[in-house]
Amino acid sequence: GAGVSQSPSNKVTEKGKDVELRCDPISGHTALYWYRQSLGQGLEFLIYFQGNSAPDKSGLPSDRFSAERTGGSVSTLTIQRTQQEDSAVYLCASSFMPGIGTGELFFGEGSRLTVL
Amino acid sequence: GDSVTQMEGPVTLSEEAFLTINCTYTATGYPSLFWYVQYPGEGLQLLLKATKADDKGSNKGFEATYRKETTSFHLEKGSVQVSDSAVYFCALTHNAGNMLTFGGGTRLMVKP
Numbered sequence: 330g331a332g333v334s335q336s337p338s339n340k341v342t343e344k345g346k347d348v349e350l351r352c353d354p355i356s357g358h359t360a361l362y363w364y365r366q367s368l369g370q371g372l373e374f375l376i377y378f379q380g381n382s383a384p385d386k387s388g389l390p391s392d393r394f395s396a397e398r399t400g401g402s403v404s405t406l407t408i409q410r411t412q413q414e415d416s417a418v419y420l421c422a423s424s425f426m427p428g429i430g431t432g433e434l435f436f437g438e439g440s441r442l443t444v445l
Numbered sequence: 446g447d448s449v450t451q452m453e454g455p456v457t458l459s460e461e462a463f464l465t466i467n468c469t470y471t472a473t474g475y476p477s478l479f480w481y482v483q484y485p486g487e488g489l490q491l492l493l494k495a496t497k498a499d500d501k502g503s504n505k506g507f508e509a510t511y512r513k514e515t516t517s518f519h520l521e522k523g524s525v526q527v528s529d530s531a532v533y534f535c536a537l538t539h540n541a542g543n544m545l546t547f548g549g550g551t552r553l554m555v556k557p
Contacts, residue, residue: 333488362544371449371549372489372534385544420489432477432496432538434545436488 331355333437335421341443342411350406350440354423361404362424362434363396367417375419378404411444418442447472449548451535457554458525466520466551468509468535476537478502478511478518479545483532492520492533525555 334353342348354361363375374388378398389395393411398404408415418441422434452467470478480492480502493502498513507522518535535548 364547372545372547374544374546377544422489432479432494432536432545433491434489436490438486438488 333421333423333435335419335437335440337440338438339441339443341445343445344413345410347407347409348411348442350408350419350421350442352404352406352421352437354402354404354421355425355435356402358423358425358435359401360424361398362422363404363406364420364422365417366420366439372420375406408442411442413444416442416444447476447537447539447546449535449537449546451533451548451551453549454532454552455554456551457556459556460527461524462555464520464522464525464529464553466533466535466553468518468520468548470516470518470535470537472516472537472539472546474539475513476539478509479536479538480507480509480518480520481534481536481547483534483550485531489534525553527555527557529553530555 336351359380361378364372376396377385393409396406418439420439422436424434448471477496479494481489482492483489493504495502495511501510509518509520532550532552534550536545538545
């Protein structure tokens with residue numbers, strides 16, 4: 330499809346397990362973002378990739394969280410040793426020509442993570 | 446740091462009612478302001494934006510005016526429809542890589 334694709338759409342895991350969430354951005358978009366949407370909370374910025382530059386990891390809540398972006402396209406968000414407070418919807422977004430700063434991000438439908 | 450505050454929901458209205466969702470922000474300088482909408486089962490999408498003071502963004506009958514003096518960007522629509530039921534997010538950016546700071550979201554429910 331033409332939009333941002335995320336998988337899995339739903340993931341239930343046990344506390345202490347590792348999980349990987351995948352994001353396939355819109356082709357040609359150079360910037361990719363991960364946000365977290367917790368119940369009753371706004372969108373919390375996690376990490377930002379722009380081209381080949383070093384990612385902005387300033388929003389990652391702990392060292393259990395990491396992300397990579399291979400070949401400037403697909404990104405994987407990894408959460409190690411999951412905790413119940415990690416339960417949330419993880420949203421991926423991409424944008425085109427971020428240097429212009431249009432502010433228009435294109436979001437995927439999210440991956441809902443439930444940690445039991 | 447930057448922050449965005451929205452009125453808490455849910456907001457429940459009857460069809461054809463007037464809608465206002467309040468949004469205020471705290472930021473240095475002159476950020477760009479946005480409203481995003483998340484329809485059930487879909488990803489967030491840009492609804493409208495304004496990039497400088499006194500600008501009015503509009504789309505699909507929704508409007509919001511960038512008020513620097515009150516640091517506000519309230520969303521309005523004159524006559525809501527059932528299809529407007531969604532979660533609305535106010536956001537801002539200083540255009541640094543398009544990174545957006547979002548408010549908490551306001552759920553709108555429109556009854557027939």
